[in-house]
Amino acid sequence: MMAYSIRRFGSALFVAWLAMTLAFVALRWVPGDAVDATLARGGATAAEVAARREALGLNDPLWRQYGEYVLGLVQGDWGESLVTEQPVAEIIWQNIGATSALSGAALVIAVTLGVSLGIGASLGRWRPIRYGAEGLAWLALSTPVYWTATLAIYLFTIVLGILPGVGGAGVRYLILPATVLGFHTAGSIAQVTAASIRDALGQGFVRTARAKGLPEFDVLDHVLRVGMLPVVAVVALQLGFLLSGTVITEIIFVRRGLGRVLLAAIDNRDYPVVVGVVVLSALTYSAINMLADVAYRVIDPRVRMED
Amino acid sequence: MSALACNPRLFVALGALGLIALVSIFAPWIAGHDPRVAAPENQLLEPSREYPFGTDLLGRDVFSRVVYGGRRTLGVALLTVVVTLLPGIAIGLAAGYAGRWFDWALMSVMDALLAFPSLLLALALVTVFGSGMVQIAFAVGIAGIPAYARVARAAVLEARTEAYVDAARAIGARPVGILARHVVPAIAMPLLSFAGVTLSWAILNSAALMFLGYGGDISAPDWGVMLADGRESFRTGPWIAAAPGVALSLTVFAINLLANSVALPLRNR
Numbered sequence: 001m002m003a004y005s006i007r008r009f010g011s012a013l014f015v016a017w018l019a020m021t022l023a024f025v026a027l028r029w030v031p032g033d034a035v036d037a038t039l040a041r042g043g044a045t046a047a048e049v050a051a052r053r054e055a056l057g058l059n060d061p062l063w064r065q066y067g068e069y070v071l072g073l074v075q076g077d078w079g080e081s082l083v084t085e086q087p088v089a090e091i092i093w094q095n096i097g098a099t100s101a102l103s104g105a106a107l108v109i110a111v112t113l114g115v116s117l118g119i120g121a122s123l124g125r126w127r128p129i130r131y132g133a134e135g136l137a138w139l140a141l142s143t144p145v146y147w148t149a150t151l152a153i154y155l156f157t158i159v160l161g162i163l164p165g166v167g168g169a170g171v172r173y174l175i176l177p178a179t180v181l182g183f184h185t186a187g188s189i190a191q192v193t194a195a196s197i198r199d200a201l202g203q204g205f206v207r208t209a210r211a212k213g214l215p216e217f218d219v220l221d222h223v224l225r226v227g228m229l230p231v232v233a234v235v236a237l238q239l240g241f242l243l244s245g246t247v248i249t250e251i252i253f254v255r256r257g258l259g260r261v262l263l264a265a266i267d268n269r270d271y272p273v274v275v276g277v278v279v280l281s282a283l284t285y286s287a288i289n290m291l292a293d294v295a296y297r298v299i300d301p302r303v304r305m306e307d
Numbered sequence: 308m309s310a311l312a313c314n315p316r317l318f319v320a321l322g323a324l325g326l327i328a329l330v331s332i333f334a335p336w337i338a339g340h341d342p343r344v345a346a347p348e349n350q351l352l353e354p355s356r357e358y359p360f361g362t363d364l365l366g367r368d369v370f371s372r373v374v375y376g377g378r379r380t381l382g383v384a385l386l387t388v389v390v391t392l393l394p395g396i397a398i399g400l401a402a403g404y405a406g407r408w409f410d411w412a413l414m415s416v417m418d419a420l421l422a423f424p425s426l427l428l429a430l431a432l433v434t435v436f437g438s439g440m441v442q443i444a445f446a447v448g449i450a451g452i453p454a455y456a457r458v459a460r461a462a463v464l465e466a467r468t469e470a471y472v473d474a475a476r477a478i479g480a481r482p483v484g485i486l487a488r489h490v491v492p493a494i495a496m497p498l499l500s501f502a503g504v505t506l507s508w509a510i511l512n513s514a515a516l517m518f519l520g521y522g523g524d525i526s527a528p529d530w531g532v533m534l535a536d537g538r539e540s541f542r543t544g545p546w547i548a549a550a551p552g553v554a555l556s557l558t559v560f561a562i563n564l565l566a567n568s569v570a571l572p573l574r575n576r
Binding site: 154 | 415416418419420422423424425426427428430431433434435507511514515518519531534535537538541542545548552555556557559560563564
């Protein structure tokens with residue numbers, strides 16, 4: 001187990017480094033960046049633009065820029081914005097709270113709703129419950145955030161007037177965006193949960209348990225223990241979607257956060273900020289997947305045997 | 308045909324997709340108005356006989372825009388799927404069949420790309436490619452390659468263990484011949500089913516980039532663009548966003564249902 005964890009940590013670190021390198025190289029290849037754009041707009045001469053580029057080290061050979069970037073990265077210096085000259089680490093630090101709150105709340109909603117819908121769709125005794133849960137899961141899977149968000153704002157803010165729609169920073173302002181984002185994610189969690197429970201229901205130990213006269217409640221306990229295992233993996237995968245989903249959710253609900261920062265940086269061709277945010281989400285995602293892999297082996301000894 | 312009769316889901320999915328495809332193909336005959344021409348005097352009309360889904364802020368017929376929008380939205384999504392599938396399958400085949408360090412190197416790069424959430428990767432690629440329909444298709448398509456390559460590789464690894472592949476290798480068949488004759492047919496169905504998942508994902512992600520305004524042409528009829536327009540006037544004209552929203556959800560639902568009902572018999576086999 002220890003050996004596996006160390007090996008898994010090593011490969012996560014390697015993948016994160018590769019991801020960072022890819023992001024850095026890809027975005028240095030493209031012509032025209034924020035320095036040209038912002039200075040030219042301000043009426044700077046070609047000589048001034050050249051001087052600024054020189055000062056920022058943009059004329060150095062790529063390997064040298066890369067080396068300095070990596071050195072800075074491990075020391076917590078993520079470069080600075082080409083537009084505002086604010087350090088990227090500072091920009092990220094100012095916005096990470098809002099984004100974490102949104103994706104955290106959305107994750108809680110997605111897991112709660114997704115697992116209950118999945119259980120309802122596979123174990124529901126009463127037909128309407130089974131079909132209702134399955135239908136809701138399909139609906140969640142097929143409606144993107146940018147469509148449900150519009151509907152939710154219309155219903156809860158305009159028609160019913162019970163929840164604030166856009167802007168704001170308090171907990172009340174978190175309810176709608178987190179629910180909308182969590183709802184879409186719940187769709188795939190529900191489908192995996194339902195499929196996995198149906199799989200478990202067909203296995204031999206269920207028949208044995210029933211045959212020896214175990215009360216149905218205890219049989220379900222067996223089924224759920226086995227059936228819930230793949231959910232751990234899918235939740236970790238869905239976190240990647242949540243990180244994407246926050247971008248759109250933040251735009252629609254006019255919330256501050258890394259998603260808005262990223263979009264603004266893309267529009268301005270502010271590469272250090274783009275690389276910073278993208279690398280941060282890649283790091284988060286590989287860290288979470290590593291933890292999920294290790295957790296999976298702690299929960300399910302059968303997987304451990306395969307290593 | 309017997310598969311259709313005993314599988315109502317497949318029937319519903321194929322029916323809905325057929326309808327959507329027909330409407331998109333015959334859009335000029337179905338739409339009653341020009342989807343692009345603005346008519347300020349008809350601004351924000353409620354749904355009526357003349358305008359079944361009402362009109363938008365610029366007085367354009369929402370029904371015609373939804374009908375034409377299917378062409379653009381689905382066209383971009385199909386191109387996206389091609390951009391994902393061809394390299395994805397090639398990488399999966401090469402890595403899965405060659406194995407060893409080649410497999411390791413390719414899959415490490417794929418894992419690194421998978422670490423970027425797909426929409427963020429697509430957004431970063433749009434920075435590089437610029438705005439436009441084709442650019443979106445390439446950005447979203449490339450962002451989808453790593454996931455598809457992983458699925459293809461897993462399928463190849465499974466097919467490789469079959470006895471007939473060993474037999475072919477034993478009689479001295481060349482790797483390319485083995486791949487084409489034995490491995491590709493064996494992995495066709497799982498790859499097709501995952502292509503369905505990729506298509507629904509391509510529709511949602513490319514429409515998301517359109518929604519965010521990276522489509523270039525802002526007057527074009529497109530479900531993502533229409534949802535963005537409709538969001539701004541939802542208070543006064545909820546039908547503007549509702550029509551493309553329902554069309555988008557219906558399409559994605561039908562594709563998911565199709566992929567799901569194709570995958571089920573396979574799993575039971």
